[in-house]
Structures are given as structure tokens and as C-alpha cells.
Amino acid sequence: MAEVHNRENHVVKYQPSREGVEHLVMHELGHLDRQLEARNIGKNQLFTADRQCKEQFKQDNQYIANKLEKQNIPEAKIQGFINQIFDGLNSQVYNTPIDLFIEQKIFDKFPDLRPYQFISLLNLEQEYIQSATNKDVHEFVPKKIIRINKILSLVNTIQFKELYGVDLIEEFNPSKKEINEAKELYKEWLAYFNDGEYAVEYELINLWADDFGVSEYFKLVDEDERIGNSLDSTVDQIEEDPLSLENDESVGQESFSNKGAPAGEMSTVMYIVDALQFFEGKSTDEIRKVGFEIGMLGRNGIDTDTPEKKYSLNSIPGKKFSGRHLLAYMYTAFQKFDPDVDTGIDFDEEYEQAKELFDKG
Structure with missing residues (x-):
């Protein structure tokens, strides 16, 4: 309550009210746990996206706006759609590495929650699959972003398979290259996880963003850094x-x-x-x-x-x-x-x- x-x-x-809500609550507490531990060692970082980041994204994907304008879509709707893609991309790039740490800890440290975790993650997997295979959505979303979405979703799917033995990878209709890329990212995350350190997720966020070519769309800044009103x-x-x-x-x-x-x-x-x-x-x-x-x-x-x-x-x-x-x-x-x-x-x-x-x- x-x-x-x-x-x-x-x-x-x-x-x-939701199936597996216990897991969802624990997941959010997992975010708090990692933030507090990172703060304790002076390494917590804030994920920000300023006007410059948004403008760069719009500039890189101007053809989408042009395509929608030709269909007489109102300007406000076009900008709302582009903002939605921008927010969704940043959210996935930021959350995927952190979520891997959180789900692994829930599985390892709280075995009584595993039934709830399984139900909740399975529901989420179905939504990942729908998003990755929805051709109507893909008509207007940049191919680069569709690819990033699929690969990062596959990283989560690989972890789900490792935790519960359920293999849903083929449901994404992935190419061999996409599967291999997702496996490499998961392998990279696993190396960081085995080190047992906090705040390393921020390194992964930057590394993966560089690999995907989307690092200009956000900034990670030290929490203690004070930025004046310029x-x-x-x-x-x-x-x-x-x-x-x-x-x-x-x-x-x-x-x-x-x-x-x-x-x-x-x-x-x-x-x-x-x-x-x-x-x-x-x-x-x-x-x-x-x-x-x-x-x-x-x-x-x-x-x-x-x-x-x-x-x-x-x-x-x-x-x-x-x-x-x-x-x-x-x-x-x-x-x-x-x-x-x-x-x-x-x-x-x-x-x-x-x-x-x-x-x-």
C-alpha cells in the first residue's frame, strides 16, 4: 500500500493488482539498492538527456518526420512520436544492463520470489517479442533503432533462458548476427557481474551505447557534480x-x-x-x-x-x-x-x- x-x-x-507484482516491487527496490551502493562508494551517476541530445536525435532521424508529414500527420503528433522513440531508446539503453544485475540478484538471493519472477519476466518477454516483430510499428521506426531494440531484448531473453531454461530466442525471428551480438553483450555483462562490484553498470551503458552509435543521445554525469544555471x-x-x-x-x-x-x-x-x-x-x-x-x-x-x-x-x-x-x-x-x-x-x-x-x- x-x-x-x-x-x-x-x-x-x-x-x-498484477500477476507477479511482488517481483516488480522487488525489482524497483533493486534499482534503489544499486544506487545506494554506488553512492556509498562515490560513483553514482545520473542519466540525463538535454535539448542538445534531443536535437541530435531529431536531426539524425529527420527522414521519419518527413515521411509522416507526407501522410498529413499533425506536427504535434509527429514530434510526440519522435520523442517517444527517443525516450524509449534511452530507457532501454539505460535499463538493460542494470536490469540484468537486478534480476540475477533476485534469482540468487530470494529463491522464494522465483515463481513471481518467472511469471513477471515471461509477461515481459511476450511484450519484447511483440515489439520486436510488429511490422506496423517498424514501418516508421528507424531500422537502426529496431535493431538495437531487438538485440537488447535478446540480451534479456538470454538471461531468462539461463535462469529458467525457457528458450524464446527464435520467437524474435533474429538473424544469426543479431543472436551473436546479443550473446557477446551478455558475455560482457557476465564478466562485470562476476567481479561483484557496484556502479560498473555505468561503464556498460557507455560501452554498449558506443557500440550501437547512440552515445550522443544521453549523458551520464557524476551525482555530486553541481551544474550551475548557465x-x-x-x-x-x-x-x-x-x-x-x-x-x-x-x-x-x-x-x-x-x-x-x-x-x-x-x-x-x-x-x-x-x-x-x-x-x-x-x-x-x-x-x-x-x-x-x-x-x-x-x-x-x-x-x-x-x-x-x-x-x-x-x-x-x-x-x-x-x-x-x-x-x-x-x-x-x-x-x-x-x-x-x-x-x-x-x-x-x-x-x-x-x-x-x-x-x-
Whole structure:
């Protein structure tokens, strides 16, 4: 049961329902475990993606936008689709090496969780297979990214085979070269795992990104490194948020439900639109992961009093959130995968408004 607290000490509680949810919770704790251990030895790093990274990605894949424009797709939809590919690629590049460490530790250290782990990973494998073999999606996704997605998914599949003896590799319709590349990456990960050290996942992330030619799309920075507010960051903020909707000083001054608070309602609508854009095309498991991770954060309370972007999610690397922004994402996530769950967050009206804006493109 997770709790989210606001300024007036209102509490949001929910009980997620999913096969293997025990494994999913343990997996998120695994992320926290590795972060804390890396922090203890002064080697924790943050995964970020700034405007320059996004612009490089858009430039490298401009032909996709051109292809969609020829089909009279609205500009907002095109940019949302490209952002979705960008976020999905970064998420997979960041999470795959770390997930390998976490799943191996769960298997080795918590044998009672193995039935839940098996069910959860099997469900995830089915989603990997669907993503890797969906020809409709492949029509508009760059071939390079399709290849990366398949190879990294195969790395997870190889581990699943090693843990539980279930071989699903051929379900991906892979080429011999793709299988060999995935096996080499798994072998490389295994060497790092056998060393028994923390924070080595960051080396793997950079190594694999270099191998795939996508290292320009993100940055790993030392957690202790303090980056000042430069002119470039100010320009970035103006270009990304010209109306200052994400930095509205009035946000957080109203009650949790936004009732009678136009500023809070407007910002929440925009946050939900952002969430709808991010979740578009995502698998149910990916969306669940976001919702549950926010719920885990909520156990310590989420500050909705200030617009400060002080929260980050392993499931959405490179993005910072304010407390209200997080709640909008959690509400939207549950609307996507389990709308009958009472989250206790009264964003019903804002969600309907956001859907109208999103559908209009």
C-alpha cells in the first residue's frame, strides 16, 4: 500500500493488482539498492538527456518526420512520436544492463520470489517479442533503432533462458548476427557481474551505447557534480517551456484536488498531456512500471507544495519531475492499465480535458 501526501496532509492510497507484482516491487527496490551502493562508494551517476541530445536525435532521424508529414500527420503528433522513440531508446539503453544485475540478484538471493519472477519476466518477454516483430510499428521506426531494440531484448531473453531454461530466442525471428551480438553483450555483462562490484553498470551503458552509435543521445554525469544555471540552460528552459507551465509559482498553493484552483488545474492538464504523449505506444508493462515506481516514491511522501523538479524515475531516465507532475503521470498510468483502481487523486476533469487536447494533436 503506497501513500502520497500533499500540503494539507491528504493521503492517497492504492493497492496495485498484477500477476507477479511482488517481483516488480522487488525489482524497483533493486534499482534503489544499486544506487545506494554506488553512492556509498562515490560513483553514482545520473542519466540525463538535454535539448542538445534531443536535437541530435531529431536531426539524425529527420527522414521519419518527413515521411509522416507526407501522410498529413499533425506536427504535434509527429514530434510526440519522435520523442517517444527517443525516450524509449534511452530507457532501454539505460535499463538493460542494470536490469540484468537486478534480476540475477533476485534469482540468487530470494529463491522464494522465483515463481513471481518467472511469471513477471515471461509477461515481459511476450511484450519484447511483440515489439520486436510488429511490422506496423517498424514501418516508421528507424531500422537502426529496431535493431538495437531487438538485440537488447535478446540480451534479456538470454538471461531468462539461463535462469529458467525457457528458450524464446527464435520467437524474435533474429538473424544469426543479431543472436551473436546479443550473446557477446551478455558475455560482457557476465564478466562485470562476476567481479561483484557496484556502479560498473555505468561503464556498460557507455560501452554498449558506443557500440550501437547512440552515445550522443544521453549523458551520464557524476551525482555530486553541481551544474550551475548557465545561459544555455536558461535558453533551454525558455524553448522547452515558453509559458512556464511547469514552473508556475502558483502551482502547489492550492488544494490537492485542484478544486477551485484554475492554475493548478491548467498545469495538471498539461502534465497529463505530457504523460499521454509519453505513454503512447508504450507496452502495458512499461506503463505499470512507471505507475508503481511513483507509488514507491509516495511511501515517503511526494511534495506538491513547490514547482521544483526534484524527482526522477528509473523508468523514465533523463527527465525531472515536480511533485504535481509525478501525480499526473501516476494518475494517467493507472487510467491506462487499471482505471478501476481508486488512486485517491481527483484528476478526472483534468484527464478528460487533456485527452481532448491530445486527440486534437
